[in-house]
Amino acid sequence: MPFDRMPLEIWFDEYQFEVDYDIGESGTKFLTVKELDIDLNEVELRYGYHLGHPDLRKEIAKQYKGSTFNNIAVTTGASEANFAVIAHLVGPKDNIIVEHPTYPSLFQVPRSLGRDLTLFKLDWENEFRPDMDKLRKLVKPNTKLITLTHPNNPTGSVITKNELKEAIEIAEEVGAYLMVDETYRDLMFDTPPPLAASMSPRAISLTSMSKTWGLPGIRIGWAVADRPIVEAIRAIREQVTICNSSIGEAIAKEVLHKRDEILPVIRKAVISNFKIIEEWMNNQNWLEWIKPGSGVVGAPRLRQGGSTDELCKTLVRKYRTFTVPGSHMELDGHFRLGFGGNQEELISGLEQLRRALGELYS
Ligand SMILES: Cc1ncc(COP(=O)(O)O)c(C=O)c1O
CATH class of the missing domain: 3.40.640.10 (Type I PLP-dependent aspartate aminotransferase-like (Major domain))
Incomplete structure (x- = not known):
């Protein structure tokens, strides 16, 4: 009964801690014990x-x-x-x-x-x-x-x-x-x-x-x-x-x-981030996506088609920016963008993504 490692988790383990801009995570901004004040x-x-x-x-x-x-x-x-x-x-x-x-x-x-x-x-x-x-x-x-x-x-x-x-x-x-x-x-x-x-x-x-x-x-x-x-x-x-x-x-x-107190703050931040990523997607020509209906992730693909592996690898290695290649989630040709995190990091990460796309596909 073989338990193989999951490619998504291998990718996380290898690169998530090596970057400055994480725009691939599938959750909201990580909280610290201090912020929780419990x-x-x-x-x-x-x-x-x-x-x-x-x-x-x-x-x-x-x-x-x-x-x-x-x-x-x-x-x-x-x-x-x-x-x-x-x-x-x-x-x-x-x-x-x-x-x-x-x-x-x-x-x-x-x-x-x-x-x-x-x-x-x-x-x-x-x-x-x-x-x-x-x-x-x-x-x-x-x-x-x-x-x-x-x-x-x-x-x-x-x-x-x-x-x-x-x-x-x-x-x-x-x-x-x-x-x-x-x-x-x-x-x-x-x-x-x-x-x-x-x-x-x-x-x-x-x-x-x-x-x-x-x-x-x-x-x-x-x-x-x-x-x-x-x-x-x-x-x-x-x-x-x-x-x-x-x-x-x-x-x-x-x-x-404290759900009723905390959740509205989180939701407001996510919706504000979503507007940023939506506008970013509308103002570039390399990618297309089915706009996420909710949540904190979306799966764009290259308009020209083909694998996103090179893009995601270039992003982590050269641009210190984390996304997830679709091939690691059995969704070849796409990659995962996460917009639940810190807003400044999202804006910087998207700027890095624009540079990487320009370098590889212009
Ligand atoms: C849809 C979904 N379900 C479950 C999990 C597992 O989450 P955890 O075990 O941290 O609760 C994840 C993690 O990415 C997820 O995206």
Whole structure:
């Protein structure tokens, strides 16, 4: 059972710390402990509850209509929840349908486990929108899980409430589950669709403190699901991580408690950054994109076509600017731009990008 490294993560590990301008990250500006101003002095550095501290789970449950803290499994990032849900629901003879492109672990985990994996492709021609007629045709009698990611990483495409309803119906018709990676949902530019887990017991919501909240270093994410799935996550994670970091949980609890205070500030910064990148895209001739519908990432491509590998490598090596080549996310010909970070860094990074494009393609 081979677990290969993910090209996206190899790229991050190699270059993200080597640059001055990061315009490839898929989250908002990273926060520091100092900026958070949370007193951690009394946090006991002990093993925690295996499903997450009840106070944190209660705080999380407030967002999910119809769910209680019994439906919440807090995990080491959304990544651990993703792994556990797939490992539990998709057996050796089962099929899983994964929307593609997406954050690679969503399809890499079933690949590593040797599961029957069907990719549900988002196409440029359809503005990267999820086509439910296409999804319906992909479902097999042995499909046990369908996963979607919206707002999507790396395309920024969004899903409507009706499409979500239809996806749940498609899953339910074959007795499968629908898992929606809602990591970017709080960064919807308009009203978001309902949280998947609040729509059906067959729907699972997956999310994280990493992206919207700029806190990937605390490694806190969660799944909201029917109780047997929550129990399965607990069994799996007890063999891997046992419980969460107590420091991470303490920070997540405080931040979520102040959600109504903090989120508008983050959203305002993201929307202001989006205007900058939108204007930048409108004022150059090398690239084209499907404008992201929400979130903090987009996936432009070269108007002249071809690979973006050379561009991304030149950017890191010569211009000290970080983006992500599409080939590292199985989206050849595109590359990922992130606009969630520091605004000055975004402006400088885009200027570097203009120089690199001029050097390579003028
Ligand atoms: C859509 C999506 N889901 C999940 C993850 C994993 O995040 P984490 O494990 O930090 O919560 C990422 C990370 O890039 C992502 O983009």
